[in-house]
Amino acid sequence: MTETADGAAAAPTLAEVARLAKVSVASASRALNGIKTQPETLNQVLEAAERVGYVPNASARSLRSKRTGQIAFAMPDIGNPVYTSMMHAIQELARERESRLVLHSTGADAAEELAILRDLRRRFVDGLILVPINVTPQHVEELARAYAPVVVIGHIPATAGVDTVEADSRRGAGLGVKHLHAHGRRHIGFVNGPVKTTPGHARRLGYFDGLRAVNLKRDDRLVEAAEDFTLEAGRTATLRILARAHPDALLCANDLLAVGAMAALRSAGNEIPRDVAVVGMDNSDLTHITWPTLTSVDLGSAERARRAVELLFARIDDPERSPQRVHVAAELVVRASSAQRKVMT
Amino acid sequence: MTETADGAAAAPTLAEVARLAKVSVASASRALNGIKTQPETLNQVLEAAERVGYVPNASARSLRSKRTGQIAFAMPDIGNPVYTSMMHAIQELARERESRLVLHSTGADAAEELAILRDLRRRFVDGLILVPINVTPQHVEELARAYAPVVVIGHIPATAGVDTVEADSRRGAGLGVKHLHAHGRRHIGFVNGPVKTTPGHARRLGYFDGLRAVNLKRDDRLVEAAEDFTLEAGRTATLRILARAHPDALLCANDLLAVGAMAALRSAGNEIPRDVAVVGMDNSDLTHITWPTLTSVDLGSAERARRAVELLFARIDDPERSPQRVHVAAELVVRASSAQRKVMT
DNA sequence: TTGTAAGCGTTATCAC
DNA sequence: GTGATAACGCTTACAA
Numbered sequence: 122m123t124e125t126a127d128g129a130a131a132a133p134t135l136a137e138v139a140r141l142a143k144v145s146v147a148s149a150s151r152a153l154n155g156i157k158t159q160p161e162t163l164n165q166v167l168e169a170a171e172r173v174g175y176v177p178n179a180s181a182r183s184l185r186s187k188r189t190g191q192i193a194f195a196m197p198d199i200g201n202p203v204y205t206s207m208m209h210a211i212q213e214l215a216r217e218r219e220s221r222l223v224l225h226s227t228g229a230d231a232a233e234e235l236a237i238l239r240d241l242r243r244r245f246v247d248g249l250i251l252v253p254i255n256v257t258p259q260h261v262e263e264l265a266r267a268y269a270p271v272v273v274i275g276h277i278p279a280t281a282g283v284d285t286v287e288a289d290s291r292r293g294a295g296l297g298v299k300h301l302h303a304h305g306r307r308h309i310g311f312v313n314g315p316v317k318t319t320p321g322h323a324r325r326l327g328y329f330d331g332l333r334a335v336n337l338k339r340d341d342r343l344v345e346a347a348e349d350f351t352l353e354a355g356r357t358a359t360l361r362i363l364a365r366a367h368p369d370a371l372l373c374a375n376d377l378l379a380v381g382a383m384a385a386l387r388s389a390g391n392e393i394p395r396d397v398a399v400v401g402m403d404n405s406d407l408t409h410i411t412w413p414t415l416t417s418v419d420l421g422s423a424e425r426a427r428r429a430v431e432l433l434f435a436r437i438d439d440p441e442r443s444p445q446r447v448h449v450a451a452e453l454v455v456r457a458s459s460a461q462r463k464v465m466t
Numbered sequence: 467m468t469e470t471a472d473g474a475a476a477a478p479t480l481a482e483v484a485r486l487a488k489v490s491v492a493s494a495s496r497a498l499n500g501i502k503t504q505p506e507t508l509n510q511v512l513e514a515a516e517r518v519g520y521v522p523n524a525s526a527r528s529l530r531s532k533r534t535g536q537i538a539f540a541m542p543d544i545g546n547p548v549y550t551s552m553m554h555a556i557q558e559l560a561r562e563r564e565s566r567l568v569l570h571s572t573g574a575d576a577a578e579e580l581a582i583l584r585d586l587r588r589r590f591v592d593g594l595i596l597v598p599i600n601v602t603p604q605h606v607e608e609l610a611r612a613y614a615p616v617v618v619i620g621h622i623p624a625t626a627g628v629d630t631v632e633a634d635s636r637r638g639a640g641l642g643v644k645h646l647h648a649h650g651r652r653h654i655g656f657v658n659g660p661v662k663t664t665p666g667h668a669r670r671l672g673y674f675d676g677l678r679a680v681n682l683k684r685d686d687r688l689v690e691a692a693e694d695f696t697l698e699a700g701r702t703a704t705l706r707i708l709a710r711a712h713p714d715a716l717l718c719a720n721d722l723l724a725v726g727a728m729a730a731l732r733s734a735g736n737e738i739p740r741d742v743a744v745v746g747m748d749n750s751d752l753t754h755i756t757w758p759t760l761t762s763v764d765l766g767s768a769e770r771a772r773r774a775v776e777l778l779f780a781r782i783d784d785p786e787r788s789p790q791r792v793h794v795a796a797e798l799v800v801r802a803s804s805a806q807r808k809v810m811t
Numbered sequence: 812t813t814g815t816a817a818g819c820g821t822t823a824t825c826a827c
Numbered sequence: 828g829t830g831a832t833a834a835c836g837c838t839t840a841c842a843a
Contacts, residue, residue: 526820
């Protein structure tokens, strides 16, 4: 093993391995890639590779094979634990497939998302998992002509022609309302995120679905849209509701909003869940961290991420397969923040 | 722009651009890379590139130029918000430098960390920022011979010969103890992480420093090491303390442990901070999410990450510079979980 | 099975 | 300044 001045080993090439094993580079390549080789030469190659500590050069390999061994994950906000859990799931499956994970945080900026789609032409990844926050016609267009396979986590028109994994967040929001009603709440408010976003839109519909299902009248004073899906936005949106109405329960469009809502409720002198029950959405790790622990609608974030990875690799392996739309069910996870108020008989 | 069957545009190469601009590939390359070119040919090239939507192939470029435009970040646990905030900071600075971020979660596994160091020989990144959880002699050895520049966030022997960014967590832990003492607490317990880890070791020393500084006697019944730096481990470790002692305050070696401690304290009937005050470390986003909000020692996680990126790029630009050791100061951020108990006069 | 050789798409080194 | 041309390190036809 040759040494450079600073003690770092110089990277041996396949040619060196071949020379040491007294075979051609082609044979060396085949041997190392598990292509049928005479046991004897196989051993020689393996041994030589071992001796010099051979490791294939990623750039050279991908230039030739047109596979980078990398996939990308682009999501709106690293600070939101939902995306962290998706990232976690993706990273694990990617590792199993010997793929590296390239991370992009888009800051919920549509232009940024489009830039990433266009950047695929650099061919630095084999595919992309994208979580768009709101979808423009341009998205659809760029997706349709995307250079590498893309899987979208979220709702997107079928004309985009890409695989998608969707949560049933509309039904999920309905579950939250029904749960609160069943536990004796009759003035159920809704702290939404921006209505223009895909999840904001769907969850709003689900909230109204839920009200209808339990025969509660819609009261717009109980509904507020936060500026984004963050804690602070949830806090101020909740304060706006409290300034004009008296909810005995709040459904929040995600867990971060719910945490903000809890802070606002308490600062207004409410005890949770005695005075106001709170239900979040996403069932993220935050649910264990709040006090009381947070009831939340599980939208299967890790599951969606896993399905997305599977779809992505399937499409990488077979670009011709027809686009799939996978749905992941929503499920309510009850914790302390929505405890029973009075017994229903 | 030629179209393939499925509507995706075929990636145009530099040769095509050159042909359209009626210049050589060499000139085209120079023009696009901002190397001195006659204005006329420059325009022709730029125009041709624009017309076909030329984008350079990342693999080809890195194979030739030996720069990948990627850096890697390897940390123990995606689930810990400290690392999320580091990731966030790194991603932003990397983007400014037009570098992509490759993510590795090591699961606090030393073997995994070593594997990543060796993997650098694949040359898929220009450098690595590593957060090791505990450092073996093998780490030092592998770091010394690492193929690409590595910056370590954490403490590591100088013989490793790499740039490091260190938090002053020993002093930070001391700050926590002094704060609690100043607010009237006299039975200050310590929920540590594993003592074998670098942070676990340093924070333990800092805790004892703090006790000495305020003339409190060391009481080992008040000290417990959790199995790892997680919420659940913090909860059970705290329960062990409560089974044998009556602390009126707990310093916790990170925020996740503190959240676990709060849960344990409450399940044992304690009110926070009235009965027991709690101080965490890291000053992560969790501090805003707990109730009451969590006093925490800020160890400058984002700042450390930024410094690490700067060091990394500086070394990539000049591999010969001598290794730097950067220190980031600790600072206490007081919130509700450690409110004044009695007035000291 | 194995070796020869042709690229993959760039950038860098030359002469001109 | 520009144009041939030689790498970069690897995979993969194609021949042998």
